[in-house]
Amino acid sequence: MTETRTIRPRPGEDGRLSLDAAAQRTAAILGDGPRLSPLSIEGSSDGLQAILSRMAQVNIALDSRDKEAVTHFLTDSEAGKPGADSAAGAPQLSEIVLTMLRHADLFAVQTDVGIQLLGRGTLPPRDRELAVLRIGWLCQAPYEWGEHVLVAKRVGIGDEEIDRITHGSDAPGWSDHDRAILRATEELYDDAMISDATWRTLAATFDDKQLIELPILVGQYQAVAYYQNALRLRLHGGNVGLAAR
Numbered sequence: 001m002t003e004t005r006t007i008r009p010r011p012g013e014d015g016r017l018s019l020d021a022a023a024q025r026t027a028a029i030l031g032d033g034p035r036l037s038p039l040s041i042e043g044s045s046d047g048l049q050a051i052l053s054r055m056a057q058v059n060i061a062l063d064s065r066d067k068e069a070v071t072h073f074l075t076d077s078e079a080g081k082p083g084a085d086s087a088a089g090a091p092q093l094s095e096i097v098l099t100m101l102r103h104a105d106l107f108a109v110q111t112d113v114g115i116q117l118l119g120r121g122t123l124p125p126r127d128r129e130l131a132v133l134r135i136g137w138l139c140q141a142p143y144e145w146g147e148h149v150l151v152a153k154r155v156g157i158g159d160e161e162i163d164r165i166t167h168g169s170d171a172p173g174w175s176d177h178d179r180a181i182l183r184a185t186e187e188l189y190d191d192a193m194i195s196d197a198t199w200r201t202l203a204a205t206f207d208d209k210q211l212i213e214l215p216i217l218v219g220q221y222q223a224v225a226y227y228q229n230a231l232r233l234r235l236h237g238g239n240v241g242l243a244a245r
Contacts (some may be wrong), residue, residue: 095233143241
């Protein structure tokens with residue numbers, strides 16, 4: 001029996017998905033649940049330690065709502081105490097951590113890039129989140145979009161701007177600088193290249209490190225969208241997916 005391939009719905013002329021289309025996309029991505037079940041943690045492991053230590057750094061950089069849970073399990077793991085499933089009443093680790101523990105070494109290395117971009121990156125947080133949200137929307141990745149809407153609000157990006165990101169770089173109201181970040185993200189997604197005109201605008205405000213960092217940031221979060229979508233990771237903790245604003 002041939003299975004019908006999931007086709008990403010096309011946004012309208014204004015760059016947006018209708019609420020129905022967004023709901024259908026989210027349902028198609030999430031499917032009947034995760035393709036790989038999260039692991040149940042019994043005690044500590046080298047793989048868990050590697051992931052927790054990195055996720056702690058990511059959560060600090062993003063001021064994440066998961067900070068408490070990761071810190072709890074990291075502390076217990078370092079002390080040799082039992083792990084997630086035996087910690088009665090403790091906050092639970094997110095499903096992404098317990099799923100990616102299936103390939104802990106790879107996830108740890110991939111997360112190292114995220115730590116560099118989030119914790120030691122040269123792009124201002126606002127610029128970073130404009131790019132991350134735009135690539136998350138272009139990929140129509142419910143998990144990534146919903147998570148980074150929460151992050152974007154913490155760095156000062158308002159509801160109206162978040163909604164405008166779904167329209168893209170052609171929407172009225174952007175500064176030249178913001179428009180260039182969004183357009184560069186769109187060009188990388190469409191053409192794996194940044195046009196000369198967009199590059200000149202970016203170069204007027206970005207230094208050399210930032211010019212190098214932007215395409216790497218977009219590529220990193222396109223990869224994150226790929227594995228989150230492909231593994232059908234479920235939304236958690238206030239993440240409402242593509243409906244988030």
